[in-house]
Amino acid sequence: MNAIDKFLKQDGTALSLRQKRLDILGSNIANAATPHFKARDIDFASAFKSAIGGGDLVTTSANHIEVGGSADSADIKYRVPVSPSLDGNTVELHVEQLQFAENATHYEATLQFLSGRIQTLKSALKGE
């Protein structure tokens, strides 16, 4: 992994995880009226941790296998409803809307951070 990859990996991974979560929450909202649909979600903190690498584990040699997976391998879990409905649907709109809004905000924040890093890289390249 080269230096630029390393520099951008954290925010890039966070962004693709946020994108993935956006898709999943969008699916939940789309299926708010479908009987037997089970709402799903990603635990962002743990998914991010496992995607970015195993905590204190570091690679000190080029022969070491890279630690951590990717955003694609994130664990998708089922949501436990506060008050289950009779038709077997576990989507609770207020919960989903809240999570969706939170996720969209974090997506935008991550985008800002990534933008900042790219700006930094650019100014380093230009050497101004």
Next chain:
Amino acid sequence: MKSLTIFDVAGRAMAAQQVRLNTVASNLANVMSISGSPDNVYKPIKPIFETQYANVPGNNGIATVDTVGIEASKADPEKRYEPNHPMADKDGYIYAPPIDQNAEMVDMLETSRQYQNNIEVLSTAKTLLLKTINVGK
């Protein structure tokens, strides 16, 4: 079905809600469709929703919804004794469709709310995507 984008997901969900809104409108429009025979009475209709998962290796949790059919209600028509009604049969009965107007109105509100939710998803996704295109500028 292959992979699904969030636009497919919300778009198809909106189409499904649109079908549901149409059935509500049809039911409400026919509240007063009186008939002289129990076989010819309008039957209230309801759409059947089914989850459609994205067909990609390893279930990625992305799913949309499709209307897989529209079912007519099996409830018996309302039989009313109105011998002076022009449509009355020989025993003086008329038949009205078994439509619960209040339930239909509730359905309509729920449909409209969920349609709006999907629009919200769509516009949020669009805004984020446009911002992502311009990242680093």
